[in-house]
Amino acid sequence: MGSVSSIPHRAVPPPGPEPAVLPGSSAPANGPTGAPGAAHSVAPGGAQQPLVPVHDLIDAPALRARFAALAATLPAADLRCAAMADLRAAREAGMARLTDAFAAAPSAGLALAAGGSALTDAVVLLAMELAQTHLHPLPNPTKAERLTLLAVGGYGRAEMAPYSDLDLLFLTPYKQTAWGESVIESVLYTLWDLKLKVGHSVRTVDDCLARAREDITIRTALLERRFLTGDRGLEAELQQRLWRELFARTGPAFVEAKLAERDARHRRNGGSRYLLEPNVKEGKGGLRDLQTLYWIAKYLYHADTPEELVAKGVFSGVEVQVFHEAAEFLWTVRCHLHLLGGRAVEQLTFDMQVEIAARLGFTATDGRHPVENFMQVYFTHAKSVGELTRIFCASLEAQHVKPRPALGPRLRRAFGFGRNQLAAGFVEHDGRIDFADELQVAAEPILLLRLFQEALRTGQLIHPQAFRRVAGHSDLIVARLRGTAEANAIFLDLLLGNANPERALRRLNETGALGALLPEFGQIVALMQFNMYHHYTVDEHTIHAVSILSQIERGELVDTLPVVSDILRQGVDRRVLYLAVLLHDIGKGRPGDHSGVGAAIARDVCLRLGLDEATVALVEWLVHHHLAMSDTAQKRDIGDPRTVRAFADVVQSPERLKLLLVLTVCDIMAVGPGVWNNWKAQLLRQLYRATRAVLTGDAETMTATAREAEAKAALTAVYAPFATQAAVQEELVRHYTPYWLGFDTETHLLFAKMDENVLPGEIFAHITPDAARDATKAVFYMEDHPGIFARIAGALAMAGANVKDARTFTTSDGYATSAFWVQDMDGAPYEKSRLDRLRRTVERTLRGEVMARDALRSKDRMKRRVKDFTVPTRIIFDNEGSDLYTVIEVNARDRPGLLYDLTRAIAACNISIFSAVIATYGEHAVDVFYVKDLFGLKITSEAKRRSIETRLREAIERVVEPA
Numbered sequence: 028m029g030s031v032s033s034i035p036h037r038a039v040p041p042p043g044p045e046p047a048v049l050p051g052s053s054a055p056a057n058g059p060t061g062a063p064g065a066a067h068s069v070a071p072g073g074a075q076q077p078l079v080p081v082h083d084l085i086d087a088p089a090l091r092a093r094f095a096a097l098a099a100t101l102p103a104a105d106l107r108c109a110a111m112a113d114l115r116a117a118r119e120a121g122m123a124r125l126t127d128a129f130a131a132a133p134s135a136g137l138a139l140a141a142g143g144s145a146l147t148d149a150v151v152l153l154a155m156e157l158a159q160t161h162l163h164p165l166p167n168p169t170k171a172e173r174l175t176l177l178a179v180g181g182y183g184r185a186e187m188a189p190y191s192d193l194d195l196l197f198l199t200p201y202k203q204t205a206w207g208e209s210v211i212e213s214v215l216y217t218l219w220d221l222k223l224k225v226g227h228s229v230r231t232v233d234d235c236l237a238r239a240r241e242d243i244t245i246r247t248a249l250l251e252r253r254f255l256t257g258d259r260g261l262e263a264e265l266q267q268r269l270w271r272e273l274f275a276r277t278g279p280a281f282v283e284a285k286l287a288e289r290d291a292r293h294r295r296n297g298g299s300r301y302l303l304e305p306n307v308k309e310g311k312g313g314l315r316d317l318q319t320l321y322w323i324a325k326y327l328y329h330a331d332t333p334e335e336l337v338a339k340g341v342f343s344g345v346e347v348q349v350f351h352e353a354a355e356f357l358w359t360v361r362c363h364l365h366l367l368g369g370r371a372v373e374q375l376t377f378d379m380q381v382e383i384a385a386r387l388g389f390t391a392t393d394g395r396h397p398v399e400n401f402m403q404v405y406f407t408h409a410k411s412v413g414e415l416t417r418i419f420c421a422s423l424e425a426q427h428v429k430p431r432p433a434l435g436p437r438l439r440r441a442f443g444f445g446r447n448q449l450a451a452g453f454v455e456h457d458g459r460i461d462f463a464d465e466l467q468v469a470a471e472p473i474l475l476l477r478l479f480q481e482a483l484r485t486g487q488l489i490h491p492q493a494f495r496r497v498a499g500h501s502d503l504i505v506a507r508l509r510g511t512a513e514a515n516a517i518f519l520d521l522l523l524g525n526a527n528p529e530r531a532l533r534r535l536n537e538t539g540a541l542g543a544l545l546p547e548f549g550q551i552v553a554l555m556q557f558n559m560y561h562h563y564t565v566d567e568h569t570i571h572a573v574s575i576l577s578q579i580e581r582g583e584l585v586d587t588l589p590v591v592s593d594i595l596r597q598g599v600d601r602r603v604l605y606l607a608v609l610l611h612d613i614g615k616g617r618p619g620d621h622s623g624v625g626a627a628i629a630r631d632v633c634l635r636l637g638l639d640e641a642t643v644a645l646v647e648w649l650v651h652h653h654l655a656m657s658d659t660a661q662k663r664d665i666g667d668p669r670t671v672r673a674f675a676d677v678v679q680s681p682e683r684l685k686l687l688l689v690l691t692v693c694d695i696m697a698v699g700p701g702v703w704n705n706w707k708a709q710l711l712r713q714l715y716r717a718t719r720a721v722l723t724g725d726a727e728t729m730t731a732t733a734r735e736a737e738a739k740a741a742l743t744a745v746y747a748p749f750a751t752q753a754a755v756q757e758e759l760v761r762h763y764t765p766y767w768l769g770f771d772t773e774t775h776l777l778f779a780k781m782d783e784n785v786l787p788g789e790i791f792a793h794i795t796p797d798a799a800r801d802a803t804k805a806v807f808y809m810e811d812h813p814g815i816f817a818r819i820a821g822a823l824a825m826a827g828a829n830v831k832d833a834r835t836f837t838t839s840d841g842y843a844t845s846a847f848w849v850q851d852m853d854g855a856p857y858e859k860s861r862l863d864r865l866r867r868t869v870e871r872t873l874r875g876e877v878m879a880r881d882a883l884r885s886k887d888r889m890k891r892r893v894k895d896f897t898v899p900t901r902i903i904f905d906n907e908g909s910d911l912y913t914v915i916e917v918n919a920r921d922r923p924g925l926l927y928d929l930t931r932a933i934a935a936c937n938i939s940i941f942s943a944v945i946a947t948y949g950e951h952a953v954d955v956f957y958v959k960d961l962f963g964l965k966i967t968s969e970a971k972r973r974s975i976e977t978r979l980r981e982a983i984e985r986v987v988e989p990a
Contacts, residue, residue, distance in 0.1 A: 077142035078128045078135055084121035084142065085149045090114065091156065098161040107213065110157050111220050114150060118221060121146045122189070126366060133386045136359030143187035148255065150221065151176070151195070151214075155256055158213035165206055173200050174207050175257035176214075179248040180226070184318075186358070189365040190372075193218065196252060197229040198261045224371075232265050239273055243284045246273070247322055278327050282423060289319050300409040301567035303402075303555055307361045308373040312409025314357045317350065320419050327423075341422045342415070343495065350415055353408040359387075360405065375405070377557070394617040398557050406553035406564050414537060418491040424457065450481050459490035468496060472503035476517045476544075479534050483525050489534065497538040504543035515636045518544055522573075522605050526581060529574035532609075536566060547613050547628050554616050562699025565615050572608050572697035576689070590712055591689045603642055604686055606633060607649035608693050614650075626651035645683070649690055652677065656691045660710040661946040662916065662953050664834075665717065666769065669910050674714065675721040684722060688715050701854060705801030706831060738767040742775045749780070758782070765911060765941060766836040766844060774806065778844045781808040785842070790873050794866050796856055802831055802848040803857045805869070811843040814934035816943070819845055821927040822872035826865050827852055830926055834942035834957075898951045900983050902976045906965050912941060912957035913966040915975070919983045921952035928982040929954055936975045937961050 077084075090113060097109050125146065129139045155176055159165070165172065180194035181187060197211050211229060218225045230238070239246040249269060254262050274281075293311045296302075300312030308314050324330040328339050333347045342350070363383045364372045372379070384401035391397050449455065452474045454463045460482050468474050475497050482489050508514040521531035535541035542549025551565040563571065578584050580601075585592045610632060614625025629650040633643040655677055663670045678684045691711060696703040739759050747755055758779045767775075781791045791808040805828075807819055816835050823830055828849040835845035851857055857865055898920040905914040917929055926945060933940055933956060942957040960966055966975070 076138060077145045078132065078138035079124050079142050081142075081145040081149060084124055084146045085117050087149050087153060090117055090153055094153075094157050094161055103162055106161060107157070107217065110161075111217055114153060114157075114217070115221055118146065118150050121149075126189070129362065129366070133363070133388075134355070134359050136357070136362045137186070137355050139362045140186040140188060140358050143189060143191070144182060144185040147182065147187055147193060147223075148178075150223075151178075151193075151218070152256055154214045154217040155210075157217065158210045162213050163206060163209045168206070171200055171202070172204050172206055173258040173261060174198070174210065175259070175261040176255045177262065178253040178255055179251065183248070183251040183253040184321075185253065188358075188361050188371070190224075190368075190370050191365075192224045192226055192371070194226045194248065195228075196235075196248075197227065198235070198257070198265060199229065199231055200261065201231050201233075203229060232261065232268060235265060236268060236273060239269070243281070243288065246281070247285070250274070250322060250325055274326055281326050282323055285319050285323055286420070289316065299563065299567065300413055301406060301553075301564040303562055303564075304374055304376050305405070305409065306374050307357055307364060310409075312406075312412045314354070314361060316412050316416055317354055317357070320350075320416065323419070323423070341419060346415060346418065349411050353411050353415075356404065356408045357412075363387075380557075394615075394619070395554075396557050399555055399616070402555040402557075403553045403564075406555065410537070410553060414494075417537075418494070421457070421459065421488075421491040448485060450477065452477065453481055455487070456490050456492070458488070459493075460485065460487045461490035461493045462496060465496060468500060469503070472500065472507050473513055473517070475500055475504055475540065476508065476514055476521075479521055479531055479540075480517055482534070483521070483527060483531055494534075494538055497540055501539045501543040504540055505546075509544055509546075510635045512637060514544065519602070519636065522609065523601055526577070528577050528605070529570060532570045532573060536570065545632060547632055548609075550617075551613065551615055556615065562702075563697075565612050568697050569609060569612055572611070572693040573605065575693045575696050576605065576608050579689070579693075588692060588708075590715065591692050594685045594689055599682075599685055599689070600642070600645070602638070603645045603649070604689060606636075606638075606646045607653070607686065607690050610646065611650050611653040611690060611694060622651055622654055645686070648683065649686055652687065653690055653694060656687050656711065656714065657695060660714045661707070662944060662955050663908065663914075664942055664944055664955075664957055665710065665714045667909050667911075667957075669908060671714070671717040671721055673908065675718045678718060678722065681719060681722050684715065684718055704854070705799060706848075706850075709800050732764075735764050735767040738772065738775065741772040742779065745772060745776050746779050750783070754783070761838045761840055762844075763836065763839070766838075769834050769836060769942065770844075770846065774846060777806055778808055782842070790870055792866050792870055792873075794857075794862050794869075796859065796862075797848060798856070800831075800848055801856055802850050803828075803862070803865075805847045805849055805865075807843070807845040807847070807873075809843055809873070811837045811841050813937075814931065815843045815845070816940040817927060817930035817934050818873060819847060819869075820930045821924075822869040823847060823849055824924050824927050825872050826868040828857075828865065829854070829947070830943070830945045832942075832944055836941060837939075900980060902979055904966065904972050904976075906967065909957060911965075912959055915956045915958055915979075917952075917954045917956070917979060917983070919952055919954075921947050921950050925952055925983070926954060929956075929979060932978040932982040933958065933975065936971075936978055938966070938975065 093113055094106075094110050097106055101109055122143075125139060125142045128142075129135065132138070175198040177183070177196040177198060178185075178194070179196050181191055182194050187193075197207075199207055211227075215225060215227060235245075235249060239249050249265075252265075292309055292315065296306045296310040298311065300310065302310065305311075306313060321333075324333070324336055324341070328335065328341075330336055330339070333342060333350045336342045337344055337347060360375060360383060361373070363386060364375065364379055367379055367382050375383075380398045380402060384398045387401060389397040389401045392400060449460065452463055452467060452471070453460055455461070460478065462468050462474060462478070478489065478493055478497065481487075504514075521535070522528050525531065532541065535544070536548075536552065539549075542552055548566070548569075551569070554565045556565065562568075575584075579588060579592055580595050582592065582596070606629070610625065610629040612621065612625065613628045613632070614621035614623070617624050626647045630643055630647045633646050638646075655674070659665065659670065659674045665671060678687065688711065692703075695707060743755055743759070746758065750758075770778075777793060781793070785791065785808065788810065791806075793806040795804055797804040805823065809815075816833070819835075820830060820833075828851065830847055830849050832848040833846065835843055837843055849857075851861075898918065900920075901916075901918040903914075903916040903918075905916065908914040915933070919925065926943075930940060930943075938958045938960060940956050940958050944955040946953045946955075958966065960971075966972060
């Protein structure tokens, strides 16, 4: 066995401006890759030196002697219990030694896995010996009473995380005997009493072959079996027959089955290797992907280690090193997850990320948290696993073990592409495009970029060897291509000159060529943002945003995005738009506001690409203001003309407005599944149209008085058929101006009809779907009293509803007219079948049958997985953002009941809330209130503002214990 040399994981600085990429890996050599060149003895499937020598983990000879002594004095009925107590104590002591050693060497995950397997071996063998020697002794077993015990699954690979399952195969000659049944039963009861999770099977050799033919999972388990004890003749027979009768004949079928299994597993686990809470074992880029490569390699090549694949021409030596480093890191993370969770935890949740980053010694760097540096290392290794998989699969296709994609060649023939159509410097190799001569690449490094251009032009895949050469020659891109006119032209053509810029960017990013051309982009590769809002790493989010822009431009999202689709159909400056989308988050991971920092970086990048000053200035402006439209739409009352005028002052031109809308939509849609919805679409469309009207001079110039008169006339037209003239007139005079400006005619009519039948003390609630906003509209009519907004907010919170928008007004005769737009806990509108229950819950709370304050206190528990998120509390008072109201913006960490607590605090200060706009970005809540004092005036007193802020901070900073 070789010695273990684990990867040290220290504080990771942002990658430098000149990332040198190793062949087969996109990780910068001076970035988060662990220790380049560190030696690793083995990967999955090989022998790994345990973290603690097995004789220091458990004293097997002493336990054997103890069992013999117990057997001499105790009947069989008591022997197993007594022996089991000693075995349990010994195993617990051994696990304690392993975990102590791991705490001292927290990066030695594979060694811990090997130690766990070695300790389990000793325990299983002692349990088997106890059963065969003392519980069920059989001095002269017959041929039928032979028994072989094999480890299978992960245990068969001699890799066990602290809480991994234990998979055993009891191999018998041809049929089970009573003695064999007794032995197996005793062994299993012993292991179960030790609280081990045991999966077992009892089969003959014939059974094994029959089941393996039918079930690919059983075949895989038999592939990585390991002999523990018993009759070696049975194991040898199984080995010989498996290879002769099954494995040797079914290689291609096994490959197809395992790759299909992998694809299905990826779909179940989110489909991306860049999910911010990845599954370390089953997710894309995780341990199971490495193990799949091992299974296929062993099945096809009889290879027990990745090193053996170098001789087969599958991997290079550097790629084997990448394999080992990824396995070491992923096993390290998995072992920490198990130990922290006290069970078989496989998902790297936010709270676990913080804990593991601390255990591995990561520290903060400028602009980044320790956990962000840790996760950048994680995603770099996950990316490397993907590269290894691609190389491996291409090698299988070249050897005709895995079928090539059938559609590509047909399309190339249909469009006249083929071997003769490739440009000079390239050849077709195994159905893929490759460099004709590596020496020519060194002499003409521009071929490194033309490769991607040629692949998109012909529709051909790129050969893994070509990917390797691009990755290995990134220094040439840096030294001889970056900033040159020819390189700039090819890059802009890849981004703008074809229908699939996403594929071009992904290929460039996978090889490190994108970071070499644009070192600023290299700094956001595999960079996660430690929040609950963004679902992907920054580079993955950016490339996804470019993909969405391309889909819009191709007319594929017209039904979902009619306005931006029409903007692109009419024509915009594509260079500006694509570069702005590509660079909008380029400032992340650096100190300061990423929009301002990113704008300066975008300017430098665009100048280096040779763009004219007007184009550069527009890209710079878009990057600097890429959040302005989203923030205005989601954090302000866009029905207020003052809000629209202020936003128009920022935008200044219709061209900027169009480009900013498209950029905003692409940015939001690329955040992650479920983030984009009709609510955001409706807000952005409304803001776009209102702002365009202001910028083009088409905005209505009606005064508030004229708009009020128009609203009253609209209500009269629809209400008069149902009411007397006196009733209509009474309805028109009992509401103040903000009411007429704040609701539409449909809502005005609803309140008028509610008033017809209202009795003192009665509460009217009308809850209906609002499909246009992807929300549920809840309208309330009742006698007004102080704190009415807080009462309704509390009632909705009790029902589990999230408020997205709200406004409430009081009539001249003392009634509150309130409308709230809400979504359920999943961010979706309530189904019709749930509306009655929602209504009943709200009405009971408003009547005082349930005290919202007490009930919310009991429910207000922070989930442990998000307990480490911190959101600085910021409270902003704005008397310029609205003509009628003071705007209070509260930024705080979201939690159940937050809106209720904030509105109660405002009510306690004798302040009336007239409308509220509620936005959440993961754990970050932004609640904006439009308020007046008791005299109907804005809040101008500094002392009063300080008093309100104090109350709000007290409401926010209540201590909430993790659940």
